[in-house]
Amino acid sequence: MEFWDHIEELRKRFIRIIIVIIVLMIIVFSFKSFLFDTLLFGPLDPNFITYKFICQIFPKSGICTNPFYINLQNLTISGQFIKHISISFLVSLFLAFPYILWELWMFVKPGLYDYEKKSAIKILINALLLFIVGALFSYFIIVPLTINFFFAYQISPMVINQFTLDSYFTTFTTLLVLIGLVFESPIILNFLIKFNIIKLSTLKKQRKVIFIVILIIAAYITPGGDPISLTIMTAPLYLLFELSIKIAAKSEKKQKTI
Numbered sequence: 001m002e003f004w005d006h007i008e009e010l011r012k013r014f015i016r017i018i019i020v021i022i023v024l025m026i027i028v029f030s031f032k033s034f035l036f037d038t039l040l041f042g043p044l045d046p047n048f049i050t051y052k053f054i055c056q057i058f059p060k061s062g063i064c065t066n067p068f069y070i071n072l073q074n075l076t077i078s079g080q081f082i083k084h085i086s087i088s089f090l091v092s093l094f095l096a097f098p099y100i101l102w103e104l105w106m107f108v109k110p111g112l113y114d115y116e117k118k119s120a121i122k123i124l125i126n127a128l129l130l131f132i133v134g135a136l137f138s139y140f141i142i143v144p145l146t147i148n149f150f151f152a153y154q155i156s157p158m159v160i161n162q163f164t165l166d167s168y169f170t171t172f173t174t175l176l177v178l179i180g181l182v183f184e185s186p187i188i189l190n191f192l193i194k195f196n197i198i199k200l201s202t203l204k205k206q207r208k209v210i211f212i213v214i215l216i217i218a219a220y221i222t223p224g225g226d227p228i229s230l231t232i233m234t235a236p237l238y239l240l241f242e243l244s245i246k247i248a249a250k251s252e253k254k255q256k257t258i
Contacts, residue, residue: 017100027092029084043172044072046068046069049140050141050144074164074165083165083169098128105124130183134180134184135180138175138178138179147168183236183240185237185244186244190248193248215234217237
């Protein structure tokens with residue numbers, strides 16, 4: 001294919017992507033009550049599944065002994081309408097992401113060798129799954145704990161915490177994306193080991209040091225730093241590290257046998 005043929009092919013794929021996003025956006029926009037009251041505002045509800053689970057295991061936790069009720073504030077005339085549109089777009093973009101990857105993959109696929117296709121497919125699928133797991137972990141664990149901590153935290157009884165719509169969604173989306181990217185660490189470490197930037201043997205020997213580093217990162221990400229929140233955040237991050245080592249060791253062993 002000539003250069004302009006490639007451009008035309010890419011243009012057609014982008015048009016299909018835009019159509020899919022618009023259709024999804026219309027559908028998502030129509031389900032306002034489910035989108036906001038059930039899904040996005042779920043962590044604001046004292047009966048959210050995460051709070052119930054924590055209270056069953058740790059009944060004396062502050063989440064259980066001091067139930068909270070949060071009402072968000074809108075400070076601009078068109079704030080709620082604009083937020084409805086922008087959130088609908090972001091959710092539709094998230095839902096369309098697998099399709100976007102597929103369209104881009106079909107565009108670059110003809111120019112790859114067979115072994116490159118197999119490697120690329122594995123990386124794309126694993127990266128997508130890890131990001132989704134990270135986003136779900138953030139939604140069910142990190143976001144609720146963050147909201148609860150900041151709502152309960154006061155520098156003085158004279159100051160009342162009242163969240164705005166914008167601040168809530170900024171925190172919500174930032175945590176989802178941040179934790180989603182953190183969960184990509186197995187793939188990133190695998191690349192670093194594969195290109196000899198980091199040695200696998202070094203990682204194995206420095207497990208204790210890495211655990212402390214992970215603990216510090218978890219303490220920074222997790223608001224409050226209480227033992228429950230810290231444990232909930234540290235455990236999956238360290239498991240991701242161990243998963244990275246196993247994947248890298250398997251890949252290294254496979255290369256030696258070839």
